[in-house]
Amino acid sequence: MDHAAIHDLGRHVGETVTLAGWLYNKRSSGKIHFLIVRDGTGLCQCVMGRKDVTPEEFELGDHLTQESAIRVTGTVRAEPRAPGGYEMGVSKLELVAEAAPDYPITHKEHGVEFLMDNRHLWMRTPRQVAILRIRHTIVESIRTFLNDRGFTLVDPPILTPSAAEGTTNLFETDYFGEKAYLSQSGQLYMEAAAMALGKVYSFGPTFRAEKSKTRRHLIEFWMCEPEMAYWNQDDNMRLQEGLVSHVVQTVLARHQAELKELGRDTSLLEKVTAPFPRVTYDEALKLIQEREGRDIPWGEDFGAPDETTIASAFDRPVFVTHYPVQAKAFYMKPDPKRPEVVLCDDLLAPEGYGEIIGGSQRQDDLDLLEQRIKQHKLPEQAYGWYLDLRRYGSVPHSGFGIGLERTVAWICGLDHVRETIPFARLLNRIYP
RNA sequence: UCCUCGAUAGCUCAACGGUAGAGCAUCCGGCUGUUAACCGGAGGGUUGCAGGUUCGAAUCCUGCUCGAGGAGCCA
Incomplete structure (x- = not known):
């Protein structure tokens, strides 16, 4: 060398x-x-x-x-x-x-399918190199931010016996005669780890067998999932906005050349500093009604266009909080002051990039959690160990998951997440 | 799973019922400061697949396959 x-x-x-x-x-x-x-x-x-x-x-x-x-x-x-x-x-x-004379990627335009078929070579272009370098810095700055605050990295399993949120979107595999599934979230395991270590996070791949074909979906994507014992939902959101602004400001500080290569308007990123605005689900409903004239029945979740409407009302990421119980997962803790909503947040990125974080305070009461598992018709025996966490020294705790590829797409200003990961796994695409 | 659009040279596209073409890439030649260099020449095609209509189909019709954008679901 x-x-x-x-x-x-x-x-x-x-x-x-x-x-x-x-x-x-x-x-x-x-x-x-x-x-x-x-x-x-x-x-x-x-x-x-x-x-x-x-x-x-x-x-x-x-x-x-x-x-x-x-x-x-x-x-x-x-x-x-x-x-x-x-x-x-x-x-x-x-x-x-010497390279063979038929190198397929030229300096003229190519279509998406051709580029994805040649992803192993497409990676060599300056634009793709810039994206992968920024992805690296985003990963590194997330880990540094959490490490500096006393968090411990804990790796949850990828092969799991059951799901946090239903099994329809899971990849099934054979585990010596038993059914096993590729993890779609490490969260429940991270709750166990938080009870052991206090503040923990995972960072790894997750898998969703969704038949989704949009610019925001991958079959295999990376997620960082922090989980904190003795933290309430407000502590949780403060960590999230601190993390996201740190990541954005770190990329701005280190990657002006790459952002220029990507044609990113960095003035929009410079505004991304904590604290972030917060709206409740109810306020968001009203905002959508006023701006778009759409009436969403109370209790229904927002669609992608609704999220864009909410996000475009602000110049930085916005928290949407206090969703109806029925719109969210079984493990979220209802608001003691308003039991029909849960202590949760979605963090919506600006410019139509959608939800990059989903977080909540977790249900820490054994009886109420068992009730919710029954209501959701989940297999109770699979959650025995999870219920033990409430049986042996249960404490208030909170956590969230941040989707890496959506964060990269937003910061880089890309129009599709397929460019944010070295080799994207998409609906009907597993090559190269 | 549903809706919309698409598939022609290695790539990006044109031809829209009457002989399949261009630019780039490749190969050969030219040019002492080029900037996705430029100029000249050459090779390169069962028009995604299977049927149908027609004197004649890349073009119109039907089915299938594959792809793109979106919905739902989610990060």
């Missing part, structure tokens, strides 16, 4: 360095070749004059195929005409591995 990284070229002006990368594009004027090299950190224009290299190297530069692996040695100089502001005057060109 004796090569320089392209994003560091500014520090090597006047020096002779070697770049190790791939040929991204090439232009030629007969006596002078412009090789655009990418190395994963950026693009560099490498200028090769006929007199600067051997005739063999010059001929090689003329016939290099797109995505051929090459090492290029030369002198770095500032050059306003070059993309990135620096270029290399080439003195040596080495072919590491």
Whole structure:
């Protein structure tokens, strides 16, 4: 590893360095070749004059195929005409591995299906690299934020015997003759972990066999699920808004170049600072009625267009709280002051990106929880261990789940979550 | 599962009842500062599949397959 990284070229002006990368594009004027090299950190224009290299190297530069692996040695100089502001005057060109001449991803437009079929190669383009770098920073900043506040990472199982919320959307598999399912949420296990460790979080893949075909859905997606013992719903929401603003501000601080590559309007992200506005379910109903004239019967959940209506009334993410009991999961705790609603929140991202967080205070009363399990006709024997958590030292506790891909799509300003994950699992797509 | 739209060269598209074309990509040639470079030439097609209507179908009709956008459900 004796090569320089392209994003560091500014520090090597006047020096002779070697770049190790791939040929991204090439232009030629007969006596002078412009090789655009990418190395994963950026693009560099490498200028090769006929007199600067051997005739063999010059001929090689003329016939290099797109995505051929090459090492290029030369002198770095500032050059306003070059993309990135620096270029290399080439003195040596080495072919590491020639690419076949039929590289499918060109510099013209391609359709979605073709790009997804070639995802393994599409990943190499600057736009996709920018998204994956931002995804990395979002993951890292979520973990750092929680680690700095005394949280412990706990990994729940991926193979599970039952579901938190029904089994229709679960992937079933065989577990030595028993039915098992891929996890669609680690939450119930995280509640057990919170009773052991206090403040915990999980961060991993979850699976939903939903026949959903929208810009916000993946079959396999990543979620971070914090769970906190002795925290009430207000503590919970304060953590959520602190987390989301920290993540957004971290991306803004580190990734101006990537956000520019994506064409993201960063002024909208700069406003994302805690505290976030809060509206109750009832207030949201009224807001939708006033803005759109739609009357939603009390008790019904909001649809995607309703969420967009609510979110567009604010300039930063907005909490919607106090949903009707019947619209939400069995484990949520009813509001003691208003038992027909639960202590919960959905955090809606701006610009129509929809729900990125769902959280609640959990039901900590054994009898009331058993009642709700019966009402939902869930298999009681499967929840024996979960009920034990209320039997042995039950305390108020709260938690939430933040969807990674929706968060990435929103911060990057993408129109579909399929670009936010290296290899998207979509309805009817499991290749590559 | 439902609604809407679509499928033509490797890619993006045109031709809309009468001989399937363009740009890009590929290959060959030209050009000493190119910026998705440009200029000239070449190769490249059972028009998604199966039927039907017609003198004649990429084009009209039916069914199927696959894809896109959305609904429901969710993060």
